[in-house]
Amino acid sequence: MNLEKAKVLDNQKILPNYWQLDLYAPKAASLAQAGQFIMLQTTPYAEPFLKRPMSLNRINPEEGTLRIIYQIVGKGTQILTTIPAGGEMDIIGPQGNGWMIQKDYRKALLVGGGAGIAPLLQLAINLAEKEIKLDILLGAADRDAIFNHQEFLQMASVSVATMDGSRGHKGFVTDLLPQTPDYDMIYTCGPNPLMEKVALWAGQKGQACQVSLEERMGCGIGTCMGCVCKIKSKDGSIAYKRVCKDGPVFDGEEVVFNG
Amino acid sequence: MADLSVCVAGVDLKNPVLTASGTFGYGREFAELYDLSLLGGIVVKGTTLEPRLGNETPRIAETPCGLLNSVGLQNPGVEKVIAEEIPFLRQFDTAVIINIAGHCLEDYGKIASRLDKVEGIAALEVNISCPNVKSGGMAFGTDPKVAAGITACVRQNCSLPIIIKLSPNVTNIVEIALAVEEAGADAISLINTLLGMAIDIEKKKPILANTVGGLSGPAVKPVALRMVWQIAKAVHVPIVGLGGILTASDALEFIMAGASAIQIGSANFFNPMAGPQIVEGIHEWLDQHGVKDIKEIIGAVNQ
Ligand SMILES: Cc1cc2nc3c(=O)[nH]c(=O)nc-3n(C[C@H](O)[C@H](O)[C@H](O)COP(=O)(O)OP(=O)(O)OC[C@H]3O[C@@H](n4cnc5c(N)ncnc54)[C@H](O)[C@@H]3O)c2cc1C
Numbered sequence: 001m002n003l004e005k006a007k008v009l010d011n012q013k014i015l016p017n018y019w020q021l022d023l024y025a026p027k028a029a030s031l032a033q034a035g036q037f038i039m040l041q042t043t044p045y046a047e048p049f050l051k052r053p054m055s056l057n058r059i060n061p062e063e064g065t066l067r068i069i070y071q072i073v074g075k076g077t078q079i080l081t082t083i084p085a086g087g088e089m090d091i092i093g094p095q096g097n098g099w100m101i102q103k104d105y106r107k108a109l110l111v112g113g114g115a116g117i118a119p120l121l122q123l124a125i126n127l128a129e130k131e132i133k134l135d136i137l138l139g140a141a142d143r144d145a146i147f148n149h150q151e152f153l154q155m156a157s158v159s160v161a162t163m164d165g166s167r168g169h170k171g172f173v174t175d176l177l178p179q180t181p182d183y184d185m186i187y188t189c190g191p192n193p194l195m196e197k198v199a200l201w202a203g204q205k206g207q208a209c210q211v212s213l214e215e216r217m218g219c220g221i222g223t224c225m226g227c228v229c230k231i232k233s234k235d236g237s238i239a240y241k242r243v244c245k246d247g248p249v250f251d252g253e254e255v256v257f258n259g
Numbered sequence: 260m261a262d263l264s265v266c267v268a269g270v271d272l273k274n275p276v277l278t279a280s281g282t283f284g285y286g287r288e289f290a291e292l293y294d295l296s297l298l299g300g301i302v303v304k305g306t307t308l309e310p311r312l313g314n315e316t317p318r319i320a321e322t323p324c325g326l327l328n329s330v331g332l333q334n335p336g337v338e339k340v341i342a343e344e345i346p347f348l349r350q351f352d353t354a355v356i357i358n359i360a361g362h363c364l365e366d367y368g369k370i371a372s373r374l375d376k377v378e379g380i381a382a383l384e385v386n387i388s389c390p391n392v393k394s395g396g397m398a399f400g401t402d403p404k405v406a407a408g409i410t411a412c413v414r415q416n417c418s419l420p421i422i423i424k425l426s427p428n429v430t431n432i433v434e435i436a437l438a439v440e441e442a443g444a445d446a447i448s449l450i451n452t453l454l455g456m457a458i459d460i461e462k463k464k465p466i467l468a469n470t471v472g473g474l475s476g477p478a479v480k481p482v483a484l485r486m487v488w489q490i491a492k493a494v495h496v497p498i499v500g501l502g503g504i505l506t507a508s509d510a511l512e513f514i515m516a517g518a519s520a521i522q523i524g525s526a527n528f529f530n531p532m533a534g535p536q537i538v539e540g541i542h543e544w545l546d547q548h549g550v551k552d553i554k555e556i557i558g559a560v561n562q
């Protein structure tokens with residue numbers, strides 16, 4: 001496990017409710033894999049008490065940097081916006097398992113919703129480097145919550161859905177799921193209902209699928225059993241697994257949503 | 260350097276800093292960060308006879324200066340703890356304390372007798388106060404007679420030193436402390452979490468799936484400290500104080516209130532290095548104040 005004092009290189013608003021945070025954290029950057037996250041301490045004081053889990057949007061081991069894209073949700077993320085370039089923050093990470101990629105994949109689908117788009121960019125970059133063909137579906141409430149669109153366009157065909165129709169298809173991003181998919185792997189991150197739909201659809205179509213789950217975390221390092229999710233094993237038995245340590249990425253087929 | 264060694268429940272501890280049950284797992288994650296032998300002791304996650312699945316999620320709700328949890332004693336059961344976790348912890352030069360919990364009196368007796376023969380255990384900490392188990396849990400810790408009954412039952416079923424961990428969710432903590440002392444407790448630890456609640460006003464629903472949960476962290480420290488001080492004046496057995504300790508000065512407050520040792524709980528989430536840093540901080544404070552032996556300041560609060 002890596003504890004590090006990260007230096008803030010840049011912290012700026014990119015959309016009305018989203019900020020982009022660039023950190024210099026050479027040790028974490030050298031260890032990190034796409035799909036992993038860090039625990040980020042928003043203040044050196046005890047309020048707010050818990051660290052915030054944030055996915056890695058970009059990993060640059062050569063320069064020792066990590067990029068986070070965060071949505072302003074409450075107290076912790078509001079405090080984050082006040083930390084200027086040059087500031088420091090304690091981080092733990094990288095944590096968790098990250099996305100699984102196999103060498104022989106030829107074609108993959110990425111489905112992201114809201115803040116769940118964040119961990120898909122580094123994944124897309126890694127897949128594109130391996131010359132895996134990509135289709136990408138992005139969804140959000142409105143166009144002000146779609147980020148990284150340009151970056152994705154450089155690597156793949158991208159379709160967008162917004163609930164208010166301000167960009168792309170009007171409705172759920174899952175409306176855009178194809179009838180006859182032929183992917184080696186489907187990757188998804190976003191609100192639970194989105195991932196549940198994608199996992200169900202993938203299962204029906206006989207496609208393999210990885211989901212990156214979110215849960216409220218206590219320690220973020222695997223000790224407290226706070227952030228568990230329900231996982232069904234092959235024999236049908238149910239166990240609670242830790243999102244922070246056994247995940248956040250799970251096989252879509254194993255996850256019991258709504259539980 | 261000052262002498263930090265203390266004796267609790269007949270167990271010699273190299274220093275008074277232990278880690279609290281449920282906040283340190285079985286030490287594996289923290290062993291990646293520092294040498295666990297720096298700690299006076301480790302109290303493992305609450306262990307039950309059979310594996311326990313635990314509660315539904317969300318299990319965590321952050322609250323001002325702390326958190327609510329309703330983990331519900333998720334653990335792999337005593338056999339797995341004996342087979343896999345205790346051998347790991349035995350490698351370290353630190354006191355290994357197994358925290359036990361049960362559904363009923365019989366469970367406590369069975370688990371105590373099962374652990375009695377296991378090598379490498381310094382003591383048992385008996386959780387009679389977990390608020391998360393629907394079938395009894397806290398009720399054990401809130402009635403002096405029942406608390407004494409469990410203490411006596413564990414006492415009869417094992418020869419290990421026993422530390423009874425008390426619930427703060429009572430009107431008279433002294434009464435419970437006296438009852439478990441009388442029934443054979445070798446030491447008393449307190450506090451477990453305070454029963455609490457948080458609501459999501461948009462959904463008009465409790466945040467925790469379990470509706471209520473246990474409050475811990477700096478928010479509970481004044482309550483914990485008051486309770487340690489109250490029972491220190493009433494009982495003769497050593498006291499292990501915990502609840503909201505974040506720094507060495509917090510730890511020293513508990514020691515001055517009458518605790519012979521302390522435990523670090525939620526602080527492990529805020530600062531994973533809290534354990535060794537608090538040991539170091541206590542050393543520094545004692546040296547700066549010319550105190551040669553920590554035992555000189557146990558219960559030293561002036562009134
Ligand atoms: C593995 C993982 C990766 C994540 N990656 C990102 C990311 O890249 N970008 C991003 O914007 N958000 C991400 N999130 C969600 C993010 O952690 C929360 O939005 C954030 O913690 C909210 O903090 P707050 O203080 O602003 O909100 P508050 O509502 O004040 O938070 C109160 C408590 O609830 C927790 N909490 C609130 N919302 C969530 C949530 N949706 N999931 C988990 N815990 C929550 C907080 O951590 C805190 O403990 C991720 C969550 C997880 C579990």
Ligand SMILES: Cc1cc2nc3c(=O)[nH]c(=O)nc-3n(C[C@H](O)[C@H](O)[C@H](O)COP(=O)(O)O)c2cc1C
Nearest residue numbers: 279280281305328386450451475476502503524525
């Ligand atoms: C996530 C979590 C899990 C806990 N699990 C247990 C447990 O299994 N058994 C127990 O006796 N106490 C358990 N506790 C209580 C702590 O050991 C401690 O008594 C309490 O948190 C107060 O101390 P603190 O404020 O330093 O955390 C748990 C606390 C937390 C936060």
